[in-house]
Amino acid sequence: MNRYTPTNKPLAVLGALGALYGLRIGYDLLHSVIPYFRPSKLDRYLETADGKTPWALVTGSNSGIGKAFANELASHGFNIVLLGRSKEKLKATKAELQTRHPGRKFRIIVTLPGQCTDPSKVSFPEIAKAVRDLNLNVLVNNLGGAMPRAEFGTIDYYTTGELTEHINVMATFPTLLTSTLFPALMRNGPGLVINIGSFADEGIPYLPTYGPTKSFLMTSSKELAREVKCEGRDVEILGLRVGLVSGTELNKKKATFFMPDAADFVKSALARVGCGRMVIGAYWPHALQSGLVGLLPEFIKEKGISWELSRRYKEERERTTTKQH
Structure with a gap:
């Protein structure tokens, strides 16, 4: 008897997508490491x-x-x-x-x-x-x-x-x-x-x-x-x-x-x-x-880069200004 019902179709699709995503991550990892x-x-x-x-x-x-x-x-x-x-x-x-x-x-x-x-x-x-x-x-x-x-x-x-x-x-x-x-x-x-x-x-x-x-x-x-x-x-x-x-x-x-x-x-x-x-x-x-x-979320990565480089830029400008005077 076929026990498949329409209610579990979305779960099957999500499972397939998850498997494909896992394979893609595994491939990318091997591609990067080899x-x-x-x-x-x-x-x-x-x-x-x-x-x-x-x-x-x-x-x-x-x-x-x-x-x-x-x-x-x-x-x-x-x-x-x-x-x-x-x-x-x-x-x-x-x-x-x-x-x-x-x-x-x-x-x-x-x-x-x-x-x-x-x-x-x-x-x-x-x-x-x-x-x-x-x-x-x-x-x-x-x-x-x-x-x-x-x-x-x-x-x-x-x-x-x-x-x-x-x-x-x-x-x-x-x-x-x-x-x-x-x-x-x-x-x-x-x-x-x-x-x-x-x-x-x-x-x-x-x-x-x-x-x-x-x-x-x-x-x-x-x-x-x-x-x-x-x-x-x-x-x-x-x-x-x-x-x-x-x-x-x-x-x-x-x-x-x-x-x-x-x-x-x-x-x-x-x-x-x-x-x-x-x-x-x-x-x-x-x-x-x-x-x-x-791997970081884009907004976290961008915020981190902007904050760190802004800090270093200000320090460099202060150092340069102090040296000139």
């Missing part, structure tokens, strides 16, 4: 067309995360091109890394401060010429910086010139550099491009061009990753979202579990190579933090 258990495929880029030692070019490599990338890549067997805006700092970094890695070769490319803020003054053909004799397999777009004059500020606090220059450094320069060096990456293949982003791409207030330019780089990573796939080009594009890292020019605080030093962060970042994602959190505790925040 890449962190995959072994790095960085060694794949030690292969070159002619069998000679590969080179990696790291921008903003005179300190902090960039210097850590140069050091870690050299330890894996890459020769390194150091690109930055201070000749003296680059020379000091080169000497330090050469001592650490006597079997590796290092080369310097200097872009003067005014050039990165105005890419029209950069001779990109000269940069291409400077690496023409190298087996360039890896490009790390790390060059960047905090907002001009202060870490936090409203959009009208900065001049249009300051905003334009910051956008050029953070977004325009790495895009044009990637375009310039892409033929070499394809020629020497397989190639790897790593773009350094930030979790500030969520839209953190008081950073009017920092977060947006990082979002630009991550979208650019997705676009280029799909483009090379369509074209059948053997170049991996990887956008890495970054949280707080200690041991940089902007953060001298002691390292913690959720705030690694630059060396540990870079080890984690390079472990993501070949993870199968176009964009991913480079350091899994940062990704965990972001994921937990994402």
Whole structure:
């Protein structure tokens, strides 16, 4: 005898929807976690067309995360091109890394401060010429910086010139550099491009061009990753979202579990190579933090972000005003 009655139909529908929702959550969780258990495929880029030692070019490599990338890549067997805006700092970094890695070769490319803020003054053909004799397999777009004059500020606090220059450094320069060096990456293949982003791409207030330019780089990573796939080009594009890292020019605080030093962060970042994602959190505790925040109800998340950043902005303004007087 059929005991089904119309009264239990809504319960059956709700049960089915609940099961589907549970499956979706389980899938999303696995999708988020699996890449962190995959072994790095960085060694794949030690292969070159002619069998000679590969080179990696790291921008903003005179300190902090960039210097850590140069050091870690050299330890894996890459020769390194150091690109930055201070000749003296680059020379000091080169000497330090050469001592650490006597079997590796290092080369310097200097872009003067005014050039990165105005890419029209950069001779990109000269940069291409400077690496023409190298087996360039890896490009790390790390060059960047905090907002001009202060870490936090409203959009009208900065001049249009300051905003334009910051956008050029953070977004325009790495895009044009990637375009310039892409033929070499394809020629020497397989190639790897790593773009350094930030979790500030969520839209953190008081950073009017920092977060947006990082979002630009991550979208650019997705676009280029799909483009090379369509074209059948053997170049991996990887956008890495970054949280707080200690041991940089902007953060001298002691390292913690959720705030690694630059060396540990870079080890984690390079472990993501070949993870199968176009964009991913480079350091899994940062990704965990972001994921937990994402689970909060929208109104609580927005209220928390606005309150915390407003507090920090006011503290920064008071500190700056006191220092000026």
